[in-house]
Amino acid sequence: METKELEKEFLEVIEAQKRTIYKVCYIYANNQDDLNDLFQETVLNLWKSFPRYRGDSKLVTWVYRIAMNTCITFLRRSGTRPQTIPLTADMAQIAADEGTAAQLQELYKLINQLGKLERALILLWLEERSYQEMADILGISKANVAVKLNRVKEKLKKMSNS
Numbered sequence: 116m117e118t119k120e121l122e123k124e125f126l127e128v129i130e131a132q133k134r135t136i137y138k139v140c141y142i143y144a145n146n147q148d149d150l151n152d153l154f155q156e157t158v159l160n161l162w163k164s165f166p167r168y169r170g171d172s173k174l175v176t177w178v179y180r181i182a183m184n185t186c187i188t189f190l191r192r193s194g195t196r197p198q199t200i201p202l203t204a205d206m207a208q209i210a211a212d213e214g215t216a217a218q219l220q221e222l223y224k225l226i227n228q229l230g231k232l233e234r235a236l237i238l239l240w241l242e243e244r245s246y247q248e249m250a251d252i253l254g255i256s257k258a259n260v261a262v263k264l265n266r267v268k269e270k271l272k273k274m275s276n277s
Contacts, residue, residue, distance in 0.1 A: 125165050129158060132178045135242070136161075139179065142226060142234050143186035145193075157185045172251055179244075179252045183235050190231070225274050233267045240264055 129136075136157050137150075144150035160181050168177055226234055232253065239249045249264075250257045 121166065125162060128165070128174065128178075129161070132175065135175060135178055136182050138238065138242070139182035140186060141223070142238050143190060149189075153186055153189055156189065157182045160185050173248070176248055176251050179239070183252070187231055221275075225271055228274065229267065229270070232263070233270070236260065236264050237267050237271070 136154060140150055140153035140157060144153055161178065164177075164181060168174075172180075226237055229237065235253055236249065239252060244252070246257045246260045246264075249260045253260070255263075
């Protein structure tokens with residue numbers, strides 16, 4: 116494939132998947148600067164991997180996996196745990212109204228208190244991914260997804276009632 120064709124196809128993928136990339140980065144960011152850095156780093160890693168994408172998995176599965184791995188690597192390098200960041204204009208566009216935006220912000224505060232795998236699981240569940248897709252993205256069994264997801268949901272319920 117020619118470079119121009121490859122670039123065009125890649126830009127189409129990024130445009131179609133930018134909300135997915137943004138949501139993953141948002142979960143792992145400490146602040147707006149980290150969010151921007153994570154987004155940029157994820158796009159760069161996607162670009163580096165794009166010529167090798169063979170379509171063995173769904174495109175969104177591939178994007179999720181690279182985005183999550185990029186974010187987790189960033190956390191390991193920085194040695195910090197993400198804190199919630201203010202709801203940005205971009206994130207506000209995802210929410211339908213003010214009430215939804217406030218609920219979404221509270222949910223992200225709770226999610227940011229979870230471990231890496233727990234955050235990834237709940238994010239994928241909120242995206243309405245199938246258990247099989249979650250298993251493929253995270254590299255765990257479908258049965259393990261079900262067990263861990265139920266535990267995460269219970270943990271979030273307890274956290275929200277405290």
